[in-house]
Amino acid sequence: MNQQTGQEETKTFGWSGWRNSGAVRWLLLLLFVLLFYFSLAPHVLPKTYNIELGKASDRDIEAPMEIKDEKATLQAQEDAAERVEPMYSIVALRSETLLEQVFARMEQLNQDDQVTLENKVAIYRSEIPQMYIDYVDQFVRLNKGNGTYNDSLLEEMSTVVKEQAYRIPEETFYKMPQLTAAQLSDMQTVAVQIVHKLMGDSLREAETARTKVAELVNASSLSERKSREIVQELARYAIMPNKFLDKQATNDARVAAKENTPQVVIKQGDVIVHKGDEITKETYERLSSFGLLQTKKNYWPQLGLFLFSALFLIVIYGYLEKASNLSGGTRTGYSNAQILMLLLIYLLNLLAMHIVELTQTRTMPYVGYLAPTAMGAMLIVMLLDVQLAVVSSFVFAIMGSIIFNTGSGQIFDFNYGFTTAVVSFAAIFAIHRASQRSTILKAGIMASLFGSASVLAILLLGDIPPKTDLVMTVAFAFASGLLTAILVVGLMPFFEVTFGILSALKLVELSNPNHPLLRKLLTETPGTYHHSVMVGNLSEAAAEAIGANGLLCRVGSYYHDIGKTKRPGYFIENQTNFENPHDSIDPKLSKSIIIAHARDGVEMLKNHKLPKPIRDIAEQHHGTTFLKFFYHKATKLAEEEGVEPDFTEEDFRYPGPKAQSKEAAIVGIADSVEAAVRSMRSPTMEQVESMIHKIIKGRLEDDQFNECDLTLKELEKIAQTLKETIIGIFHSRIEYPEDVKSKERLA
Known part of the structure; x- marks a missing residue:
């Protein structure tokens, strides 16, 4: 073997003599079988349940295939519609036109000597607020039905604009008859500019813009106080909100959200019946259609999986016996401590594969290529033996083809098995006789390159997927090698300390002058x-x-x-x-x-x-x-x-x-x-x-x-x-x- 396991005191792991105990050895071998059995059971054993109509389920029941869920789809559509935010639209009211009408009326009335001052004030008090309402109503009439704005938007606009109408102070009406035509001309120019500028922004609340009027008027060319005061009031009067709730657009968006909501399906592995749920007739029939009802006991699949797991063990144990014959050992060339370490490496490698498999879906099966499947082979090379790593690579490849199978109709998906074998062999050859920890990173890069190449070869030989899926698949395969190197670097000290392993990497570090x-x-x-x-x-x-x-x-x-x-x-x-x-x-x-x-x-x-x-x-x-x-x-x-x-x-x-x-x-x-x-x-x-x-x-x-x-x-x-x-x-x-x-x- 390439590495030396330290002969630490036996009390480190429990009882005396356990390293060479035959009973412990057989226990470890049994644990190998159980590890293989329970790792593969969820993927190969058909699930059936002993269910009685009208009684509560004593467990969660998962779907073996996809099924459309109409009720959940309707609920999802309603939820999507509720998530649509209210939509607002801009209405170009052009209130500068209203302001021009007001100034035109003031110029006409102020020049009429036949109307007394009192009457002029009364006219302004009644006509100017009405001009605001008439302007809004006229805008609605002119735009209704022409396709520019929908009727519900115009109705909303009319209501909101009238609600936010500005009330001109009473004293302003007394000042208006005193204005000359020249004053009105100058005031109109300033007022229109201010209103045009403030109405250029989207306004849901007119008061927001009205607070800025005084500052703009004071900065204008108007010098007379009376003119500035009247312009301020008229500008506030003419400013209207221009952004309104568009009920029709909101409803259209919610309808579109419902239409774009994908069909809800019960995916493979999703829970159909939760523990404690009552089994209704509808549920019972659905479970029956899935073949999940246990009509009779069938232990043949379990026996088949047990034999399958035992064959894996025979492959491994056969190599151990060969190592024993070559090394002249008494039982095997490995102590129980080394077999325990091998078991732990298998456990960690299969655990990593299962963790990645949990993120794998039918729509994204390529996530499985991210699994650091070469991690176990690399650890075995550095901690135990190269030949044992090659044997283990075949085991990992077969198990990977089962674990990452997303429903190809067969027990094995050899796309994953082939890739696992390639990356494992690449890592083994790259890390063989490693003398520096940087070699682990180099081996990870080699695994990344060969993994990407193997995946690309598989994709090009079959139906070429969309460009995005192709890139993602190769990217996941490449990332797998780097992830493998990171995990191996992190796990090496754990094995070196826990099992007293003196690896080649550690020996090279100790040889530093x-x-x-x-x-x-x-x-x-x-x-x-x-x-x-x-x-x-x-x-x-x-x-x-x-x-x-x-x-x-x-x-x-x-x-x-x-x-x-x-x-x-x-x-x-x-x-x-x-x-x-x-x-x-x-x-x-x-x-x-x-x-x-x-x-x-x-x-x-x-x-x-x-x-x-x-x-x-x-x-x-x-x-x-x-x-x-x-x-x-x-x-x-x-x-x-x-x-x-x-x-x-x-x-x-x-x-x-x-x-x-x-x-x-x-x-x-x-x-x-x-x-x-x-x-x-x-x-x-x-x-x-x-x-x-x-x-x-x-x-x-x-x-x-x-x-x-x-x-x-x-x-x-x-x-x-x-x-x-x-x-x-x-x-x-x-x-x-x-x-x-x-x-x-x-x-």
Whole structure:
């Protein structure tokens, strides 16, 4: 497998030993079947109900097909008509003409010397208000029936204009007879201009414009106070509302709204009968016509769906068994924790598909292409295995063709199945061996491009839809890939933390030299840093040779000796310009210092919250190996002092534990090999090969590989790979047979 699942304490998820429990495994497999069953049940199982006439329904009953609802249609039409706002129309009254008639009458009457002042006042008091009414009535008569305005509008206009008629103050009528013809001419010009300007706006209330008259008159050319006062009153008198409720237009609009109201239909999936509703005869007959009445029990569809779900599980479990055979595992190549993670990925992917399916309609079936169907495949690639992702892609494609089927008459709509398969495969190939989180976005873009291309190909092969639908379909397919990338980026940390997953992306982040611990290793113990890098190169090559996680070995090697930063001078690779301090201290103390670096390293890694697989490598790379040098030194000192040793070989062993994984064992071998090669001056290839086999044989005989499942065949591959890698790294230092013979001849 491409990724390494951390072996966290079993208490994290509940009971001890659950990761390898057969009962838990079968429970998880059963949950797979149930997940498939309930995901597909709403789409493939016919719904029937045990309904009795006259009784209340005990559940909601949904329509299996569309049906016209006349009653709801009539109600919808009434609602649409009520939503139409009242409509108003402008009537061009041209009240300037009325004003001109008033001024003409004033000029005529004021020049008549036979009429007394009192009579003139009385005439103005009676005629001017009547002229307003007569003008309105005449306007109605002239426009009635000519098609310019409808009768109801003219009637409304006449009523509103008369209601808003302005009442001229009494004192104004006494001022009017005193006006000369010249004054009237100037006043008429100003009054007509003001009325024309204010009536240019639409007015429902005349008073709104009348309040602006005084300001305009004061700004006019009239200088006499009396003239300005009379012009103000006459302008207010002539100003009329010109915007009126058009009842006929409003009624026409409401009729049009009713006509444009679409037919109300009970769509597929809509609730026909709500829980608690009484089953009337009409409802009963309608349910019968839909085939929703349960006349007899039929369990065959349920059995068929269960078998269908079981086949999905067989496909998945078959691959797990194949992985077991290839990996040499006991039951499957996957722990229960990994199977649980796979189940959760399936659940999230199917949940996302169902969420999108809820927004899908018969009129907009292309919404289904928005579903992030490649999300599951991408997560499986990064967290579990590429081959398992390919197998899962077929499962997701088949399920997608059922879930997004909007009524093609068949169980499957392979338009969606084909697109799901294409985007999943595109994402798998794009994200395979991803080493940066930006690769997820690139994989999402690839899924977008291939998804859009597959959808376009399907549309062009069939009946080409309208341009809008075509663009929307391709756009939804393109957006699906981007949505997939966003979801995967968001979900990756959740799986990494919850299941202790050390993904390739996380490993690459940890290998950054700017990590605080690696900076500390480089600045405080440069010799150990160089040693760790060399061990990383060796262990990665060896791990990949046997199918283990090479990237984990490399990154684990970077941190495996981090504990040496606590006492750097006591380790030989850091002793460059000073004497070895072990020469002057007790070998027991030296042993304690050397052994402590593994424990110290684990503590430092814990403090910096590095994942457990990295900590395991730091803790286990020495296993329980024997510190021969210090043991023999301590024995020699005891002999020289003439005392019996108060220690045994077990006291000079690392505390362990032994390597629990192949990766930890490989790092331990590479650590010893690198140190041995570094200590050799001008080694030959034969010496390097002999040294590697000696180290591996020594660890094998010391039972250091008993708990990590390394086979003899794999150890041989590791030896061969280490030899080839060392020759490549230390090429300039290794003497070849020709060089040895040349030196012998010179000697």
